[in-house]
Amino acid sequence: MSRILVLTAIEDELGRARLPDGVRVIYTGVGKINAASAATLALLTLHPDLVINYGTAGKINETLRGLVEVSTVVQRDMMAMPLAPRGRTPFAPELDLLTSGQSGVVCGTGDSFVTSSDPWLIENNVDIVDMELFAVAQVCRRHxxxxxAFKFITDDANDLAHQDWTAxxxxxxxxxxxxxxRIR
Incomplete structure (x- = not known):
């Protein structure tokens, strides 16, 4: 049986009541730095065969509902202009776009809770936004x-997002x- 590590930001998103055998859940904390730090420590100590990031997300693509799988993740808040365009890490082009190998949606990760329209997200075909996945995917790539990644759509990434997320x-x-x- 493979060892599966589930990384999620906080216990409010995912409790352990239904935790199956062979699966570990680690709470990373909110944001990219917390996620990268916790993911690195977990990979080095637990040696999983597969890492799954579960969490909540705001939707940019109005057609999405429920639980979605992520195929690709970008950094929506990497803003190092003029050294590189938004979303690109200067001097590290391999970090622009990380893919899971699964079909699904495009996620934009950033260290902010999205509460208003951002034309860059639409122009770059970002479907959902979160605060941890890019860091988790980058740690997995390096190791x-x-x-x-599976994200549950909680809100419309607008001025009511905090209320909708809470609910x-x-x-x-x-x-x-x-x-x-089903996937184990």
């Missing part, structure tokens, strides 16, 4: 481990555990 944060937990049961 040669496969990753997958919906727990609603994706059961959907995620059901999905994990």
């Amino acid at each position: 040669g481990l496969p990753w997958r 919906n944060v727990k609603d994706g937990e059961g959907l995620f555990w059901d999905t994990l049961d």
Whole structure:
């Protein structure tokens, strides 16, 4: 049986009540630095075969609902102009776009809670926004481990996002555990 590591920001997003055998859950904390630090420590100590990031997300693509799988992740807040265009890490082009190898949506990760329209997200075909996935995917890339990501759409990434997130944060937990049961 493979060892699966599930990384999620906070316990409010995913409790351990339905935790199956062979799966570990680590709470990383919110944001890219917390996620990168926790992911690195977890990979070095637990030696998983697969890393799964589960969390909540705001939607940019109005057609999305429920639980979605992420195929690609970008950094929506890498802004090092004029050294590189927004979303690109200067002097490290391999970090622009990380892919899971699965079909799904495009996620834009950043250290801000999105509460208003951002034309760059639409122009770059970003479907959803979160605050941890790019860091998790980058740590996995550096350690040669496969990753997958599932995000539950809690809000519309608008001025009501904080209220909607609070009201919906727990609603994706059961959907995620059901999905994990199917892919294990």
